[in-house]
Amino acid sequence: MSTRVDIPAEKSAVAKVTAPLIGASAHGKGGYKKGLAIFDFVLRLGAITAALAATATMGTSGQTLPFFTQFFQFEAGYDDLPTFQFFVIAMAIVSGYLVLSLPFSIVAIIRPQAIGPRLLLIILDTVALTLNTAAAAAATAIVYLAHNGNASANWLGICQQFGDFCQSVSGAVVASFIAAVMLMFLIVISALALRKH
Template sequence: MKNESTPVDMPESSSVAKGKAPLIAVSRDEKGGYGKGIAIFDFVLRLAAIVTALAAAATMGTSDETLPFFTQFFQFQASYDDLPTFQFFIIAMALVAGYLVLSLPFSIVAIVRPHAVGPRLLLLILDTVALTLNTAAGAAAAAIVYLAHNGNSNTNWLAICQQYGDFCQKVSGAVVASLITAVLFVFLVVLSGFALRRH
């Protein structure tokens, strides 16, 4: 007795018929949407960091006060340019703000092309350098502001903020703005690293 087999026709799925493998993982479009969301958030953080960096530099640059109870020829005055640390702070924060403005086109490229690795890697490296500069300037200025508020009895440095209240208020505000900028830079670096890891 002869065994005969009958072929059974199976309909091909549309993806196999077109020569494509069925999608199991997340599609590229969904990943692109996720990457675009990260890039948009990156752009918004850069705008916020520009505002805080410029505010820090401008506040420090306008911090001066003259005590009113002295004559025209004999006055006590406190200004940012009396201390090289505050001058360095203004230059550093101006450089950071300038870099952030120049980085905006690269951030826009990351929004338009969320899968591009080059602009994101460049931003990660430059953001780390800018974060270092920002932190150095903010920490140095914070040390001087601490001395202005509390003084140091061991070295006979007197606290001047009781006399120069407006000056100390402005330089303290500038330091706080620089520290906010540093925190925004930390978020930018983490976002860039996370976006690169997903590639």
Template sequence: MKSGDATIEVPAESSRAAEKGKAPLIAVTATPHENRKYKKGIAIFDFILRIGAIVCILAAAAAMGTSDETLPFFTQFFQFEASYDDLPTFQFFLIAMALSGAYLVLSLPFSIVTIIRPLAVAPRLLLLILDTVALTLTTAAGAAAAAIVYLAHNGNPNTNWLAICQQFGNFCQQVSGAVVACFVGVLIFVLLILLSALALKRH
């Protein structure tokens, strides 16, 4: 240091101290173990929902398939009877419920595979596609049957469709219960699709 000159040395630590106010950015990512555990939980919930969907769809099919009522007053030539096979819409409903129920039963092994191998993409993607097809079929059948049930309860004066539920109470109660069970199954299908999409998104 020369005379008359003042030289101040700034330590390197002081320059770093000025940057202490800036918090470092830390990237937080899920570990493979956490990701596997998360997807396994989704797969277990998926399996439970499929069991519930099977119960709802089979209940809808059973209620529709056994909907048959004959009024107590009839003559030798006329007999008043209401049955699901009198209407093609209800026949389609029963067939659709049988197909959806069979698919759900066949999908259980694939759901078990996703529990054993939660990181596998192929079975999860297959379930997502087939669940979407089953959802479309079930929704179409339920909506068509719901329209007929509405007419059975309320009728339609413009088309001379008479309300029959005052006479065929048990018949209307069974087909209405079948439609309600069908739409519960539709809701479960929606949840299954959302779970599959969520599991694939975090892959």
């Protein structure tokens, strides 16, 4: 009695050909996710730069105009308006979060198949995007009023007198919207990395 089993040559050849393909696709998926993780890290550095620039520019904005004598002056600063104060605090929180998220982004590069860090990043990035967008939108409304005023309410624009101040706050608002766009891309990248296929 023999226990030998004959395998036809065609089936063994198919098995040899399909085995490397399965391994290659698994390796390719890891490479794809690692590429996304590296792009996430680079984009996160860009978002940190934009958020910090927005915070610093708004926080240092201010201008003083002399009126008749140096003892009687008009002054405009970010701390004169609660909306700009909220902007500085919110963008500082977003900047701090983005700096603290860098280690998780590095973990995603080292272990591209790990789901935990990616899930945490996508949730916290969404919260940061919400805060960033709220601060940018509120500051945009005030910057618009500073430039154009409101004829219905008899509010005059102040940017004719406080040109440097208006230029600083406008630049801060633009930088905050750049950070918001980068956060949107970070959320999309995290969502793509969490896909199974």
